[in-house]
Amino acid sequence: MSKLNKMLFREIKNGKGQFIAAAAVIFIGIVIFSASYMSYRNLTNTLHFYYEEYKFLDYYAEAQYISPAAVKEVQALDGVKKAMGRISVDVGADMGVDKRITVRLVSLPDNKPPAVNDIFFVSGRYFSGKLQNVCLVMQKFAEAYNMEEGDSIKAIINNQIHEFKVDGIVGSPEFIYAMKSASNFTVSNDEFGIVYIKESAAHSLLGYENGYNQLHVIFEEGTDTKAVIGKIENILKPYGFKNGIERKDQLSHTMINAEIKQQESMAYMFPVLFLTVAAMVIYFMQRRLISNQRTLIGVMKAFGYTNGRILWHYVQNSLLISVVGAIPGSILGIYLGIAMTSMYKDVFTIPVMQIRIYWDILFICISLSMGFCLVAGYSAAKRVLGIQPAQAMRAKVPKAGKRILMERIPLIWNRISFGWKMSIRNIFRSRQRSLFTLVGVVFTIMFFMVTLFFLDAFNHFLTKQFLEFQRHDYKVVFSKPSSYQDALELTHVEGIKKVEPIIEMPVEIKNGWRKEGTTMIGVVDHNSFYQFIDEHGNGVETPEKGILMAHNLVSELGVRPGDTVKVKAYLGGMEEKEVKVAEAIKQYAGFNCYMNLKEMGQLLGEGKFATGALVKAERGADDDIIKALFEMPGVETVEGRLKGYQDFMQYMDLMYAFIGIMIVFGIIMGFAIIFNSTVINIMERRRELASLKVLGYTRREIENTVFRENMLLGMLALVPGVIVGRAACEAFAKQMSVELFTLEVIIYPKTYMIIFVCVFAFIILAQWANKKNMSGLDMVEVLKNREG
Template sequence: MVTNRKKTRVSKLDLMLLRMISRSKGQFAAVLTIIILGIAIYTSLNMTSVNMNHTVETYYRENRFADLTLQTAAVPAQELKALQRMAGVEKAMGRTSVDVPVITDNLDERVRLRLITDREEADDLSKSTLLEGKKLSGTGKEILIIEQFANARNLKIGDELKLQISGVQRTLEVCGIVANPEYIYLMENSQAVMPDEEHFGVGYVSEQFGQEAAGLPGSYNEILIRYEANVDEEGLIKKLEDQLDVYGVKQTIKQKDQFSNAIIGQELTQLDSMANSIPILFLLVAGLILMMMLSRLVKRDRIKIGVLKAIGYRDRQILFHYVKYALAAGVSGGLGGSLLGMLMAGGMTRMYLGYFHIPLLRIEFYYSYLVYAIILSSAFCAFSGLIGAKGVMKIAPADAMRAEAPKTGKRILLERYPFLWKRLSFSNKLITKNIFRNKKRTVFVLAGVTVTYAMMLFTTSMPGVIDQMMNEHFKEFQRMDYNINFAAPVPKAAVRDMEALIDAEIIEGKLEYPFELSNGNKKQAVSVIGISSDTMFFTFHDVKGREIELPERGMLISQNLSRLLGVGVGDLVRVKSYLPNRQDVYLPIKGIIKQTLGMNAYMDLETMGQQLLEKNVINGVYADSQDPDINKKLLPASNIASIMSIADIRAVYDKYMTMMVLSIGSMVVFSGVLGFCIVYNATVVSLGEREMELSSLRVLGFGKREVFFMILKENNMIAILGIIFGIPVGILMSEYSSAAFSTKLYSIDMSPNGEAMIMAAVYTAVFVILAQLATYRKIQRLDFLQALKNRES
């Protein structure tokens, strides 16, 4: 009998729980929405991250992605045997790489192809995956094309590619389409900013053809190394560089610094960071709303709780009854959010496929995250339920039969200033009093609007920040129209030859060469750029925005390079040359400059030639030119390695802005839903607590619309304060993001501008107003006469 009575009691409490959820279904749905969004973000980002990490690791392992790449001048094939015998080297492989122009029907179009030799042996490093077609036959008349370039230019098997090699036109037939782990993210170099798959590609050719194209018969200009297990990487690199020093080591690139791998590594790190931070914010907000709702429900159910205690229910049973309300939201939100997250993970993984070309990329569902998500949301909600419903423990059965004594009224701060107080209307006095007397609700709505605005500000700042980053780099920092690189150094007098070839307003010679800069045990390989002291193309500013001149001696370095090396103005850095028989040079840092894209050091052209290379030589030029035929004129020149057009870079950037707009739109919706749910729940709770007050206003002659506008005005005042407080919070969030998202490749200043602040305020206001309109029906349905009846009758 006792057991049956206990079962009956439990079932009655559960029935009461269902009725409680039904009576507050609007608020319950709002909390549920926040939990579902938070858990969906948690599940989707984590599953996408795991999918991407596992796929990249598998791809690298199966294609034997090289641990180290050494770019050299010319290494004889027989030298590989000595490298292979070194302790710590599992595999040493040589190959030849050279960039050549592609001849198209549009002679004004600049298209570059990087030819890389491919032996297609089973133990090769950084092997390609054949996606379509067949392997190279060895005739020297075929080429394998990287997938991104083939798709962008609509190349098919059997198509012909015309290449300009050392002034001679060569035609190759496309025999296959491939993917390669070195070019998951296809970019020509670090100065390219974004992929331009239509104008830069990679092709794999036979070893004989590639060496002839590069002018290196029987030699290699790239050495790939795979390590043995537990190798001392730094020690092995030192031995390899010493061994190859006589041949001229231009650059040493570790796997983690390899350009494509560094890009995807940064993306996955940011993905993990968002997966662990954004969901917690959503769950915290849901928890706070549940605390407020349950606290109000306990006060409303005061008599019911007293009756339950009087008939024998224990405090813990009743407390758990209210905690189950929160748990119902946690479990159902966790389940719904994890299922939605799984669907989102598939879409996000496919979206990443659009950026990173990995043929092994596949979508796997990790059902363990479903369990993790339910546990996470349930834990947050249960804890919030315990705190929100703890008032149950203080209610005694005898006291519960009487109405709760009203709180003693106090004067608010504004009443102490009669000059202001007397000028407020009756309704405005009520609004002001309610704002100050319901401090918890006011602070909750204020915090909610503040967080919503801060997230909106962060989101709306992104387009302007990136646009400013591009403008600052290409309009203020470096202002040339073309960056032209030579295949080999030439005398400075070659600038006059360029003036004869193309119509240009300004042409300046440059030196750009990779060196290793080090300070103690900190070192970084960067391009040191030598320019004229009176250059018209560069304007240098320090981190405080003050203009500084290019020094005659020493060097200027970018801010992110300064952080990596741990050096400041006046410090000496060691400059290690990759050229053979060159001694290390110590140079002073004369200034730290702000550079948004890339990481470089800058020197006077004459000084750089004397101290690091050779006197009176250049290996490229910068040019301002409106000549529409510049590509056509330079195409036959055998010593032109590449022509980079700033206008082309901007065009690629504009194309990628479309994807950013979609991403920003989703962030605005997420932020808006957060603000909507906070304001909606706080308003509904306020309506329940103020039924007597609002009913009295109706008796005094106030209409339902007037009551609604009073509440609307009250929330709007709090929202305005929330937006004001949200400005510094959003700026702090942006400053934190500036440090978090800045990398070796770019430095982001997330400081929001005035337009972003206005747009964030507009978006926040829209969602706040929508939340209040959703409560209008609640006001219309309130039974004011019933609320005026004596609760104890």
């Protein structure tokens, strides 16, 4: 090994604290990057592969009744690779022990797997034989009820129980997320399940004779899908076309896409932050080292070492930090990425998980980290070039002590103790380093905020959605529209306190060329179960005329309160009607429209009717009430409001673990920044601090001058940190808000307190870690040494 390299390693060994701190920040950045990038790539590939292998739809349409002839007509269109009709109907199911839930019966061809939306078998096999009452059950649903082959499911079709024997447990790309509708934004596999039945059985049990109510299509590659979709919808018009949905808007796909998008943004946002911080740390470390070794650089030059070789010596240091951080970071990240992908495999139940180790990520990580470190190292080391060998031999001119602005305000300055004066002056004297510390702490606060705000935001979101916006206990859905009076009959169920009938109807709302599909909900006068609020949080009453529209829809459609929109219900052949938008309301999940029930009935031309009811029960009567509600005629499903809340809370456990790790990362980053800047501070001021020691200052007093400086900078960083953090949270929230729910930036005061405590905790920790550097100040040695 060359002597310069030997020197390099010994220098690193001497300053290993700084080296490790900088490498740790890179390590974290690279772990986050490689893990999320790895799982992002694996997920994207897996999904792509899964969709291809199992023929996931490109488009599907729903209509009142689609004849086999129409399916053939679509199949014959240019650009259509596969077209398949099927029946899909939601019905109630009796899961035993007083449990009634909704299942979606989906038809599959009797003898051969479907041409679109294929299924895979976890166990069992495809339909065979003539038996009609057989079914295949979606894996997650089967797991929720421990269903196995040979078990049976009792579906309630037209108030009659039909038992289906389970022939197999399956999965499908269409239902990676099995959600009933967009407004049920959580997946609860024990409340909703997919059950495949034979097409012939569906025909006879669900009506539709030989026809279907859905048409699923896969396009040829390179097809102008817009044009073909137009043609398909034209074909389906006479069949009571309701709506057409492209793959990008398919519910399960939207959800999983949001998940992948999140991985992708994770792969970019956090690592850039960490690597920037690492670059800053390295820059200041290197600058200090070079300024400390100015004379030695001069000696090397005097002995004939070239500029390039000396520059390389210092840049090598930065590169080593980058490699030491990046290699273990990327390897750990890659395996973490695999673990994450496997976790997704379990969550998503994908049979063809394409988990591959992309070793090029290792290369990307090292290059990325080297890139950041090289820029930082070179920016600092290039000062070497300017040093003339002869100049280097002369002692460096000490930094001029200047008066700072604050000193011109004697009222304040004169009241400050000498120790504080020294700390304050030093902050301004080493402006760049102070700025580095300040920016570092700002970044750390930002990182903490971005991590922690999720908790508050989700908490707020859940509270608002489930505890404030909705006040009912159960939502009862009838199997078909019933009279208003029938709905009120539910009051007679024992334990029910209050019943408010509702109409829920999928509609299409148009404003000029813009249209959106949503659910219109009719509520009774002075309804007590939905609490509508406007953007500012003020209560909003249901108007007698016009609709209340979720704020998201308002912006999607580009309407303003007072504007008129066209509403078309997906109720056989209903014409478009004009309705005024009364007000925009704030909604957290599932973007709906609300209107007066009576007016809605009139709008639909049906008078006052109900498709279900919201119910408030006496406390503690829950189980009996569900049973009793199910026993009422015409009741198809009963949904507990708090169920969604509880499901969501389960996900929170995972979130706490994630946030816990992130906080540790944040503390390491904050610590590394303060630790390194303190080491540099002490190195720069060794003479000054040793002089204080000579003057009789105690170790504690000397420590305090540095500590005060860090505390002051920490305090100064709080406000800008919160401002920058808030902006970052807004950006994150925007990324996280999918079409199904909005995440608001809510940060509780408690969270700010936690963040501030963390900031001061790592400042104290860094001070403590530097104790050795401080107490090691040898007065004689330091003052004698020219380099100081």
